[in-house]
Amino acid sequence: MTNKKLVTEFPVCYQVWIEDAAAHIFRVRLTLSDAKKYQLLQLPDWIPGSYMIRDFARNIVSISAKDSSGSDLEIKKLSKSKWQVLNTPGLISVDILVYAWDLSVRGAHLDQTHTFFNGTSLFLEPVELSDSPCALMIYRPAFEYAKKWSIATSMPEYSDSKVNPIDDNLWGYYCCEDYSTLIDHPVEIAELTTCEFDVKGVPHQVALYGKHNADLDRLAADLKKICEWQINLFGELPGCVKKYVFLVTVLGNGYGGLEHRSSTALHCSRQDLPTANMTKMTDDYIGFLTLCSHEYFHTWNIKQIKPEAFMPYGLQSESYTQQLWIFEGFTSYYEDRVAYMSGVIDQKQYLQLVSEIVTRVHRGSGRLLQSAAESSFDAWTRFYKQDQNAPNAIVSYYAKGKLIALCLDILIRQASNNKHCLDHVMQYLWNNYGVKQIGLKEQALEQIITDEFGLDLKEFFNDAVYSTKELPLDNCLNLAGVNLEWYTTSSYKNMTAKEPGSDVNLAATVKSNPLGAELVSVYHGGTAHLAGLSTGDIVIAIDGIKVDAASIESCISQYKVADEITIHAFRRDELMVHNVKLPPAEKNTCQLIASDSLESAQVKWL
Numbered sequence: 001m002t003n004k005k006l007v008t009e010f011p012v013c014y015q016v017w018i019e020d021a022a023a024h025i026f027r028v029r030l031t032l033s034d035a036k037k038y039q040l041l042q043l044p045d046w047i048p049g050s051y052m053i054r055d056f057a058r059n060i061v062s063i064s065a066k067d068s069s070g071s072d073l074e075i076k077k078l079s080k081s082k083w084q085v086l087n088t089p090g091l092i093s094v095d096i097l098v099y100a101w102d103l104s105v106r107g108a109h110l111d112q113t114h115t116f117f118n119g120t121s122l123f124l125e126p127v128e129l130s131d132s133p134c135a136l137m138i139y140r141p142a143f144e145y146a147k148k149w150s151i152a153t154s155m156p157e158y159s160d161s162k163v164n165p166i167d168d169n170l171w172g173y174y175c176c177e178d179y180s181t182l183i184d185h186p187v188e189i190a191e192l193t194t195c196e197f198d199v200k201g202v203p204h205q206v207a208l209y210g211k212h213n214a215d216l217d218r219l220a221a222d223l224k225k226i227c228e229w230q231i232n233l234f235g236e237l238p239g240c241v242k243k244y245v246f247l248v249t250v251l252g253n254g255y256g257g258l259e260h261r262s263s264t265a266l267h268c269s270r271q272d273l274p275t276a277n278m279t280k281m282t283d284d285y286i287g288f289l290t291l292c293s294h295e296y297f298h299t300w301n302i303k304q305i306k307p308e309a310f311m312p313y314g315l316q317s318e319s320y321t322q323q324l325w326i327f328e329g330f331t332s333y334y335e336d337r338v339a340y341m342s343g344v345i346d347q348k349q350y351l352q353l354v355s356e357i358v359t360r361v362h363r364g365s366g367r368l369l370q371s372a373a374e375s376s377f378d379a380w381t382r383f384y385k386q387d388q389n390a391p392n393a394i395v396s397y398y399a400k401g402k403l404i405a406l407c408l409d410i411l412i413r414q415a416s417n418n419k420h421c422l423d424h425v426m427q428y429l430w431n432n433y434g435v436k437q438i439g440l441k442e443q444a445l446e447q448i449i450t451d452e453f454g455l456d457l458k459e460f461f462n463d464a465v466y467s468t469k470e471l472p473l474d475n476c477l478n479l480a481g482v483n484l485e486w487y488t489t490s491s492y493k494n495m496t497a498k499e500p501g502s503d504v505n506l507a508a509t510v511k512s513n514p515l516g517a518e519l520v521s522v523y524h525g526g527t528a529h530l531a532g533l534s535t536g537d538i539v540i541a542i543d544g545i546k547v548d549a550a551s552i553e554s555c556i557s558q559y560k561v562a563d564e565i566t567i568h569a570f571r572r573d574e575l576m577v578h579n580v581k582l583p584p585a586e587k588n589t590c591q592l593i594a595s596d597s598l599e600s601a602q603v604k605w606l
């Protein structure tokens with residue numbers, strides 16, 4: 001940290017120091033060259049792309065302010081994430097200490113092995129000065145273990161020899177046109193491994209933190225195909241993307257991603273990455289590539305083409321839209337479709353991925369209670385705050401939105417005699433909304449399909465998006481020469497029909513417990529539900545024979561439909577006895593198979 005006077009041409013300047021890596025504390029100084037009188041400051045309560053109130057301000061452990069002479073200024077806290085500095089107009093600086101121990105793509109994390117942060121966790125927004133250009137200065141920590149660290153971010157670097165670098169330890173100097181840009185470039189600092197590739201003249205970088213033994217050349221080659229296909233779909237990358245960075249945190253067990261305007265923050269498991277001796281695509285690697293593909297597709301679909309409700313984002317409270325089935329669902333549809341169309345995965349692998357989503361939607365009866373539009377609107381309190389009853393209560397706007405996109409793609413192809421498809425709709429949205437920075441009004445997509453593509457799909461939209469009627473998947477896939485088959489499963493862990501089914505099953509997910517098999521989600525209408533078992537119950541025996549999480553499902557699958565069994569289970573510390581007549585296992589595991597008539601199918605989809 002320095003006390004030398006900061007000289008910068010930026011009206012808003014942020015300086016970041018690693019104050020104490022072992023205690024996970026950042027020091028962040030905000031300097032305003034021309035603060036308003038009684039300057040208001042606030043920290044976002046949520047981060048775009050993750051629709052839940054996170055209250056990042058709870059990690060601010062201290063806040064103080066000084067005027068240009070170095071005298072302390074009084075600060076009044078107005079709400080959980082808003083402050084007022086009692087200052088006169090002019091130069092002020094505000095220091096905060098921020099606790100950073102959230103190892104997620106949404107927050108900030110700091111220890112002796114690395115530093116990761118989103119601006120939403122560290123940077124106070126100066127109200128009324130949010131549109132001013134701002135600078136970010138990151139300072140190199142003195143400790144030994146940071147010697148091999150380097151900074152990865154898509155944030156534009158600033159270089160101007162006229163500017164006083166302030167301090168020999170200045171490590172990274174960046175600038176952004178406004179606050180919303182500043183918080184859309186996460187930063188990773190660590191001993192990184194990297195690979196680079198160019199797509200259409202735009203540099204792309206993958207920067208990985210965490211131990212791994214990955215074949216980065218293979219990863220770069222596959223990602224390049226995916227990125228290229230997407231750029232070809234839209235015709236161009238958004239103009240703000242001067243370079244694109246995949247910031248990857250490699251963990252023993254991790255999964256997740258968050259999109260940004262020219263980068264993405266990702267978590268993956270070590271086994272998701274390709275290795276030099278990998279002879280064929282693994283499901284784990286396909287999962288990682290489709291995650292990258294998903295976040296990259298967001299570069300257009302949500303970062304530029306947005307719901308009107310997100311223009312601008314109101315980060316101090318929930319922003320409601322019924323359209324997440326478009327922005328997450330269509331993105332999910334393209335995540336694996338792009339991998340298939342670009343030749344990274346084959347037809348069988350693609351159909352397998354789509355089958356899993358069909359299974360996911362159909363296994364829960366929540367799809368019969370909540371529409372895709374309702375699921376989008378309630379993302380804040382329901383999708384993002386799921387409990388064990390979620391399969392019976394809600395439908396995912398990702399999964400159902402993906403299936404809506406699938407049906408829509410096929411229906412557009414059918415109605416236009418294969419002249420148009422969903423790709424053309426995405427191009428239209430990019431050219432008329434993304435490029436022009438116009439927000440998509442609620443229900444605008446339906447109107448666009450009617451007005452611009454001359455197709456009457458109103459009834460489809462009403463049923464698929466705003467009602468809980470079943471989607472016309474069977475019909476649509478048949479048009480495309482694909483057969484949809486349904487199977488039973490012996491275990492709700494299985495999302496595919498690869499494993500043999502069984503006449504009866506538990507219809508619950510389980511996890512291991514020292515006493516037996518602990519029930520996680522109990523699906524309505526299945527054996528566990530009809531027996532009177534609930535989430536959290538620990539099943540210890542079936543017909544007097546001990547069971548655990550590993551054996552309970554195979555034990556039940558030995559019985560026949562209508563057999564009567566006795567189940568012993570603990571609820572809290574009380575033993576309960578349940579008798580149940582076994583219902584038939586539901587056929588809710590999907591398998592999609594390309595039919596022999598694929599070539600002559602009415603709709604060219606595969």
Ligand SMILES: [Zn+2]
Nearest residue numbers: 294298328331
């Ligand atoms: Zn997404």
